[in-house]
Amino acid sequence: MWNSVTGRLPPPKGQGELEVSFSSLLENHESCECPFRVFPRRCAQSLAIYSGRLDCPYSSERNITDIGFYEQHHFCETRSQTEESKIQAHSEMTSPMLIEILDYRTRQMMIETLKKQKSEKKFSILQFRPKPERDMKIIFWGADQVGKSALLVRFVTGRYISEYSSLTNFTVTKTITPTESDVDVKLEVTDPISCETSGLLKKSSFDLLLLVFDITNAESFRWIKERADKLKQDRRNNGVVLLGNKKDLSSRREVSTEQARQFSEANAWAYFEVSAAELADSDEEDESQDHDKSVNDALKTAVTELFLFRRNFSDKGQGKKSSGTSKGGESRRRSSTVREYIHGFANHVANRFPLGSRS
Numbered sequence: 222m223w224n225s226v227t228g229r230l231p232p233p234k235g236q237g238e239l240e241v242s243f244s245s246l247l248e249n250h251e252s253c254e255c256p257f258r259v260f261p262r263r264c265a266q267s268l269a270i271y272s273g274r275l276d277c278p279y280s281s282e283r284n285i286t287d288i289g290f291y292e293q294h295h296f297c298e299t300r301s302q303t304e305e306s307k308i309q310a311h312s313e314m315t316s317p318m319l320i321e322i323l324d325y326r327t328r329q330m331m332i333e334t335l336k337k338q339k340s341e342k343k344f345s346i347l348q349f350r351p352k353p354e355r356d357m358k359i360i361f362w363g364a365d366q367v368g369k370s371a372l373l374v375r376f377v378t379g380r381y382i383s384e385y386s387s388l389t390n391f392t393v394t395k396t397i398t399p400t401e402s403d404v405d406v407k408l409e410v411t412d413p414i415s416c417e418t419s420g421l422l423k424k425s426s427f428d429l430l431l432l433v434f435d436i437t438n439a440e441s442f443r444w445i446k447e448r449a450d451k452l453k454q455d456r457r458n459n460g461v462v463l464l465g466n467k468k469d470l471s472s473r474r475e476v477s478t479e480q481a482r483q484f485s486e487a488n489a490w491a492y493f494e495v496s497a498a499e500l501a502d503s504d505e506e507d508e509s510q511d512h513d514k515s516v517n518d519a520l521k522t523a524v525t526e527l528f529l530f531r532r533n534f535s536d537k538g539q540g541k542k543s544s545g546t547s548k549g550g551e552s553r554r555r556s557s558t559v560r561e562y563i564h565g566f567a568n569h570v571a572n573r574f575p576l577g578s579r580s
């Protein structure tokens with residue numbers, strides 16, 4: 222249930238931070254189930270107002286691709302408008318629109334305008350950070366029915382939905398801040414109908430590949446094994462993570478953790494066991510559960526490691542370039558750095574998320 226939002230407005234020059242609660246704006250929308258959550262992030266610099274059709278985004282009438290629609294951020298070019306006309310224009314919009322509020326006075330006017338209109342329109346408000354500095358493309362790949370769509374939705378929205386259409390590509394975006402970083406990374410996460418025919422597996426098409434199998438279905442594991450060699454050829458400095466999904470059905474397991482771990486180690490892939498459905502039965506944190514069951518933690522860890530490794534890798538690359546080696550030496554060194562990077566990625570993910578703690 223999502224019916225109130227509190228945010229901090231960045232201070233007008235020289236003044237303190239202003240905390241604002243927007244619950245009054247949303248009081249008529251108790252039934253609104255919003256996929257966004259507001260994160261009280263230290264670096265938040267603006268409040269954004271996202272207006273439009275935010276009610277019941279996951280009702281059966283709606284297609285799941287709406288998630289992508291909701292996540293789209295449209296920033297308004299405002300320079301040519303006066304503040305008043307800008308606000309009027311924004312508040313009249315019927316399609317979802319994210320509005321960056323540029324200064325204190327504008328924000329106040331926006332709030333007033335929205336308050337006046339609350340009975341006619343539905344609004345939600347989320348806090349956001351400056352434009353992400355890095356983008357990362359993530360692709361899910363795996364056999365049919367292993368839970369790719371369910372994992373994608375769990376990761377992006379924190380929800381579990383049990384049925385999906387297999388007929389469309391899903392692409393959604395989510396912005397996260399890797400641990401130990403001040404830089405936001407905008408993730409573009411895709412669950413394609415078919416990677417093989419769409420050319421999505423070409424090295425330039427993704428940064429992180431999430432290979433999913435179902436631990437209760439040995440065939441889905443074989444499906445990935447059969448494609449491992451090809452993936453090794455295609456891959457350059459991209460991260461690959463193997464995800465054993467449906468851990469909630471461990472009693473029906475057909476692929477052991479050890480089997481999957483050995484296979485992923487042999488390929489220098491990180492490995493997690495997760496469940497897209499894990500929180501469906503209970504909202505409470507079960508402390509006895511290993512943290513590796515959280516899709517969010519697993520993927521955030523992978524993104525963080527990829528991000529840190531890329532940063533280190535490019536730092537190292539630059540350092541080496543300036544040392545003035547021959548062309549052949551440089552290329553050999555570079556490919557060995559790439560190998561280091563690939564193994565390093567898997568190892569670092571494993572260290573951050575020790576498999577030993579898993580059941």
Ligand SMILES: Nc1nc2c(ncn2[C@@H]2O[C@H](COP(=O)(O)OP(=O)(O)OP(=O)(O)O)[C@@H](O)[C@H]2O)c(=O)[nH]1
Pocket residue numbers: 363364365366367368369370371372382383384385386387412466467468469470495496497498499
């Ligand atoms: N128990 C359990 N069921 C899951 C889990 N993840 C997905 N499912 C179920 O598995 C089925 C397939 O899930 P999808 O997300 O559609 O799988 P997919 O890999 O996207 O399937 P395709 O569209 O055919 O490629 C659905 O019935 C889901 O409810 C999980 O973690 N646990």
